[in-house]
Amino acid sequence: MRSRNADGRVARRTLVPAVLIGAMFFAAGCSVDAAPGAGGGDGPADSGVGDGVSERPSEPFVPSDETGEAPPLDGGLAAAMNVVNVEVFAATSRAMGEAADEAGLAFTETVADNDPARNVDQLRSLQNQGVGAMFVWDVDVAAQRPVVRDIMDTGAAVFTLSSGPSTMPMVANQEQIGEQIAAAVTDYVDTDLGGEANVVIFNLDSLPNIKPRFDAIRDVLAEQEGVEVVADVLWDTGDPDSGFTSMSTVLQANPDIDVVIGPDPVVLSAMSAVEAGGFDVNAMAFFGSDGEPQALEMIAAGGPYKATYAFNFSVVGYAAGVWGADWLEGKTIPSLTIINAVQLDSPEAIEQYNADVADPATAFDERLDTYLQPLGGISYETRQDYWNETNPQ
Secondary structure, three states: OOOOOOOOOOOOEEEOOOOOOOOOOOOOOOOOOOOOOOOOOOOOOOOOOOOOEOOOOOOEOOOOOOOOOOOOOOOOEEEEEOOOOOHHHHHHHHHHHHHHHHOOOOEEEEEOOOOHHHHHHHHHHHHHHOOOEEEEOOOOHHHHHHHHHHHHHOOOEEEEOOOOOEOOOEEEOHHHHHHHHHHHHHHHHHHHOOOOEEEEEEEOOOOOOOHHHHHHHHHHHHOOOOEEEEEEEEOOOOOOOHHHHHHHHHHHHOOOOOEEEOOHHHHHHHHHHHHHOOOOHHHOEEEEEOOOHHHHHHHHHOOOEEEEEEOOHHHHHHHHHHHHHHHHOOOOEOOEEEEOOEEEOOHHHHHHHHHHHHOHHHHHHHOHHHHEEEEOOEOHHHHHHOEOOOOOO
């Protein structure tokens, strides 16, 4: 666990107030709007960090205490979030603030509330504040790209969830999580339903960075002869009742539903619709993603909620804080981090996951490879080697 600086400085945590609106599922980004290729950055090629690279690192990151030149920035660390009214989002910023505190660094959180213009203004403010390393959640990638490049030109490290420019993309493996969910559903259908099932999918196809998860689910289920996807519904993340309303409509048209798949918030809402409609919720199976606390409680208790598949964004945020602090000291940090999904389908798995969410410092020190795959290496001295392409997954 990281300790405070020798001078015992205490972190300054600044919260930028905002009115929180409807939840928007992250998770974490893969391919989005096309980023400029190497040599096509938004900033001038003859200044700042230059044009970056397009070759994905493949070698594991090797930590080192060696230090080189450090950036001339004293504004600490920051998390530029979209929303924080869902626990997985809030955990990212909270854990990064914890790491900043342990390193004796100031920490600033901003919240855009799905407003791209506000997000850009907040990023500019962080730039003017002299922030030395920041985690940037996707809001409007095209709008973020020029300001992110400007921030990097100051010498700051920027950790994004999808495309470049980015000092260290932190990329969730969406195809992996989709394949894991589909494999669990297939196993359940074969074992408990004799190979036949009517399936409802609540998707997030409106978010290009998450769509590969649902494409993977569809591809696997399409190969199962007895499985029929009777409804494939876009989840309206801005409407908290979207899952309830949509599931009620599905049940009116087809009451014989066996399996429901989707992000935890909408699956939980769909379960409420099943119960409200007078259907036997225990006659169905529910498979979620994101690791929402209510879903974890239901899975641990046994019953129709079979599993959820989650990224530990508490560890993601803590890692961003640790590596951000290292960047400010002139150390080498990963140039790419792949975020792994973990299967949560038993009380034991959930207990460990919850412990790691609550104590990301210990998880970072002892179980980092469970949640993250850090690759390559970059430092302030080699900052021109940043990623400047789309999804490096």
